[in-house]
Each structure stands twice: as structure tokens, then as C-alpha cells.
Amino acid sequence: MAIPNVRIPSRQLYIDGEWREPVKKNRIPIISPATEEIIGEIPAATEEDVDIAVEAARRALARDDWGSTTGAQRAKYLRAIAAKILERKSELAKLESLDCGKTLFEAAWDMDDVAASFEYYADLAEALDSKRKTPVDLHLDSFKTYVLREPLGVVGLITPWNYPLLMATWKVAPALAAGCAAILKPSELASITCLELGEICREVGLPPGALNILTGLGPEAGAPLVSHPHVDKIAFTGSGATGVKIMTAAAQLVKPVTLELGGKSPIVVFDDIDNLDLAVEWTLFGCFANAGQVCSATSRLILQESIASEFLERLLLWIKNIKISDPLEEDCKLGPIVSSGQYEKVLKFISKAKDEGATILCGGERPQHMKKGYYVQPTIITDVNTSMEIWKEEVFGPVLCVKTFKTEEEAIELANDTKYGLASAIMSKDVERCERFTKAFQTGIIWFNCSQPTFTQLPWGGRKRSGFGRDLGEWNISKCFLVLKWPQI
Numbered sequence: 001m002a003i004p005n006v007r008i009p010s011r012q013l014y015i016d017g018e019w020r021e022p023v024k025k026n027r028i029p030i031i032s033p034a035t036e037e038i039i040g041e042i043p044a045a046t047e048e049d050v051d052i053a054v055e056a057a058r059r060a061l062a063r064d065d066w067g068s069t070t071g072a073q074r075a076k077y078l079r080a081i082a083a084k085i086l087e088r089k090s091e092l093a094k095l096e097s098l099d100c101g102k103t104l105f106e107a108a109w110d111m112d113d114v115a116a117s118f119e120y121y122a123d124l125a126e127a128l129d130s131k132r133k134t135p136v137d138l139h140l141d142s143f144k145t146y147v148l149r150e151p152l153g154v155v156g157l158i159t160p161w162n163y164p165l166l167m168a169t170w171k172v173a174p175a176l177a178a179g180c181a182a183i184l185k186p187s188e189l190a191s192i193t194c195l196e197l198g199e200i201c202r203e204v205g206l207p208p209g210a211l212n213i214l215t216g217l218g219p220e221a222g223a224p225l226v227s228h229p230h231v232d233k234i235a236f237t238g239s240g241a242t243g244v245k246i247m248t249a250a251a252q253l254v255k256p257v258t259l260e261l262g263g264k265s266p267i268v269v270f271d272d273i274d275n276l277d278l279a280v281e282w283t284l285f286g287c288f289a290n291a292g293q294v295c296s297a298t299s300r301l302i303l304q305e306s307i308a309s310e311f312l313e314r315l316l317l318w319i320k321n322i323k324i325s326d327p328l329e330e331d332c333k334l335g336p337i338v339s340s341g342q343y344e345k346v347l348k349f350i351s352k353a354k355d356e357g358a359t360i361l362c363g364g365e366r367p368q369h370m371k372k373g374y375y376v377q378p379t380i381i382t383d384v385n386t387s388m389e390i391w392k393e394e395v396f397g398p399v400l401c402v403k404t405f406k407t408e409e410e411a412i413e414l415a416n417d418t419k420y421g422l423a424s425a426i427m428s429k430d431v432e433r434c435e436r437f438t439k440a441f442q443t444g445i446i447w448f449n450c451s452q453p454t455f456t457q458l459p460w461g462g463r464k465r466s467g468f469g470r471d472l473g474e475w476n477i478s479k480c481f482l483v484l485k486w487p488q489i
């Protein structure tokens, strides 16, 4: 099948509404996860560029063309951005697929979600105008007041590579809707589409400095943003290890942070499911979509013993239908892992599981027909016990581990047997049981008879080591990007 052609634009940092070369002029190569070849480069920001971007953001807040806008005015920019994303959807999807190895189909889906998020936050920006001042009756003649909602200020948005533009949008759109000035630091492993967002902002005439985009390495471009005294907040999505570093650094300045971190989410399957094949399909989608590089991947299958062998047999049949190929091939179902580092990590998890006594039921290796690229077969691991690393740690690759249970109590205990608390799924036709699980699951997101559907209107985020704060929904704006104050009048 022909691979579509796409040119990777060469960009600089996007600061103050312009393309600007990094002060140190450094660049980072873009390595194709599908071919291992260098296919372009991105600018590498350092502390000096962070200073310049923060200044630009502060100036934007001080200027009327951004700092005094109404929500309705900001909504116009957000809608214009959404329209441009849709206009360039096919090109952006290809760029994202080239950059992070995501299948073209999934990348196109993500671009629709990106545009929908900008549209959704445009609606919320408009709605903010009537909520800016909330009268509060003190029942006193001598004192009157109201509560005012204001943009928090300059916000640093640090994002991962697995859904490059979508994860950025989940932060950029609400930050702009609230009227903050933002500095986005996307992942060095997948920054192409985030830089194109800069071009889109320039084209729609977003006031200079309202959004600045600094690509670069975490310690060089992300860390200075976190410790910058004039950055008022950090909203972070990424790994737990980096989350700890960010929270520690931000604490030195008593800077608020929100953390969207990893997970090891369970999918619990009961023997009363109506349609075994459908449950198998959701199980595969829940763990192998985006090659398993999903924070909410339901990567622990908790299976009722009475259907375990039939279910696993069916999984093995279905798994053969997963086409592994260059992600730009239209019917590709599983592309490569994002980088050689992540690829090595995934293979190490699999070999450690073997060493610890688990059984690799299928997969576990590089697919024979892919000679180049960071490909890993979809892998199912059984004979797992709860002390094994494969049960406890986030793999972030196409690896599903399986345990069986007899009773509902045992299933709940296994589901919650994790330091993480992002998402969970239950497959059962018993509605009351699903309700009981809603109460029992220690996670922020709960799916009934499916896994992964995500809605812009609903709060996205976790508990325990999966972090705190919420992306999406109105909570994102109100809790992350607005601040309350009141005058006595």
C-alpha cells in the first residue's frame, strides 16, 4: 500500500507571535519510529528562551488586546483555531503519525478531538462573561461584595508525546479560554504538530504572547519553566517520575501544579457478559490502541475464572487480526513504539515478567516482518501474581497482563491493587453490579462495557499516584486557570 507523502515544516520557537531561533541555536533531530531515520529537526529551547517567552506572556496579559478581552472575544480565536485544524486535518494527522508512530486512522481521530476541544472551550469562554462577577449577599447594609473570577496569569503547560496535539490542546484551549497567557512545552519526542499550532495561531491573529511554544528537552526547557518566578502555574501531563520532579520544584515557589500522570488500569470481565466477542474487542482496544501508549490503557485484564479459557482463546483469535505495519498505511492497526528508549523499556518489562515466572501467551517480541522501526507484537501475559513488576508498573506498550477471579469481592480487590487510580472498566450486564463497582473503583474514570471513550464535557484525571486536578470539562477552567478574589465595596 502506498505511503502518503508529507513535508515536515522546519520551524523555530514560537514566541511573542513570531518564529524565533533559540538563543543557543540548538536543534534536536526527529527520528521516525517507523524507519529509525532522521526525518527533520525541532528547535531546542533553554532557560534563556524561557525568560524571553515569559516576558512575552506577561506583556500579553498587560496589553488590552489580550489582557482585557471578554470571553466572547477569546472564543472567536478558539473557533478560528478549530477551523484551521480541520482545514489541515489530513496533513496534521500525517505529521503526527510520522512523528510518534500513531496509526493514521487514530491520528485523524485525534485531530477531530482537537478541533472539538477548541470549540468546546470557545463555548465555555463565552459562558464565562456572565459568571465573571458573582454577587454574594452578606445580609449587611454596611458591607457589600462580589466574587470575581480572573485568569490565573502566565501558565506553563508541559505535555507528553502519546497524543501530542490532543494533550497540548486539553491544556492550551482552557488556558486561553480563561484569558491566561500560556507557554506550551511539548515532548521532545513529538513536537511537530504542536509547532504547527503556533503557525495556526499566527494565521488566525492570536495576539502576540498569548500562546508561546517552546520545544526542547525536559530538563533544559521544561524545568526552567517550572522554577521561573513569573510563571504562576504548571499544568503537567506525563510520567510519575517527572511529575514528582515538577511538584518538588514548584513547591519551592509555592506554585500550584496539576498533575495528570500514568496508570495501570484494570478491565474486569464477568461471566454474565452478553456478547463475548464484543468484550474481547473492547479488551483489545483498551490495551492495544495507540500501541498501548495510553495513560488510561486497561492493561490489567481481571477475568472471571468460569470464562477464562474461552475468553483467552477468543482473544488469541482476534489478536491475529491486528495488522502491524507502517502507521501511515491506511489499514494499519498497530504502529511502532515512539522511540528506541521506550521500545527497549517495553521489551525489558516483557523479559522481566518471564524471569519472574509469568507466561508469555502470545507476542513478546519484535514482529518478524518489520525489519526496521520500534515495533513490538501485541503481547498477552498470564500466570501473573500481584508481586510481579508486570502487574504493578505501567508498561506504556502493547502488553496486557491477565489474572482470574472467582467472586466479586476478589475482583474489586484485584482492581484496586495498584498505586495508580486513573481509570477502570467493568464488563457485565448486571447494572447493579456496575453501580457497586462505580463506588468501589478507586479511579477518576470508570467505563461500563467499553474502554477508553472520552468526552470533552467530562473531567479527566486520576487519584492516588495518577495525579490530581482535572483536564477537560468546566472543572479544568475553574480549578486550573481561574483565580477567585473579592473586593469590599
Ligand SMILES: NC(=O)c1ccc[n+]([C@@H]2O[C@H](COP(=O)([O-])OP(=O)(O)OC[C@H]3O[C@@H](n4cnc5c(N)ncnc54)[C@H](O)[C@@H]3O)[C@@H](O)[C@H]2O)c1
Binding pocket: 158, 159, 160, 161, 162, 163, 167, 185, 186, 187, 188, 216, 217, 218, 219, 221, 222, 223, 226, 237, 238, 239, 240, 241, 242, 243, 245, 246, 260, 261, 262, 263, 294, 295, 296, 394, 396, 422, 461, 462, 466
Ligand atoms: N493522565 C493523563 O491524562 C496522561 C495522558 C497522557 C500521558 N500520560 C502519562 O505520560 C507518560 C508518558 O509521557 P512521557 O514519556 O512524555 O512523559 P515524561 O514525563 O517523560 O515527559 C512529559 C513532559 O515532561 C517534560 N519533562 C521531562 N523532564 C522534565 C523536568 N525535569 N522538568 C520539566 N519538564 C520535564 C518532557 O520533556 C515532556 O514534555 C506516561 O506515564 C503516561 O501515562 C498521562
Ligand SMILES: C[N+](C)(C)CCCC=O
Binding pocket: 162, 163, 293, 294, 295, 296, 452, 453, 454
Ligand atoms: C482520549 N484517549 C484516547 C483516551 C487518550 C487519553 C490520553 C491519555 O493518554
Ligand code: NA
Binding pocket: 030, 031, 032, 033, 098, 099, 100, 188, 189, 190, 191
Ligand atoms: Na518523534
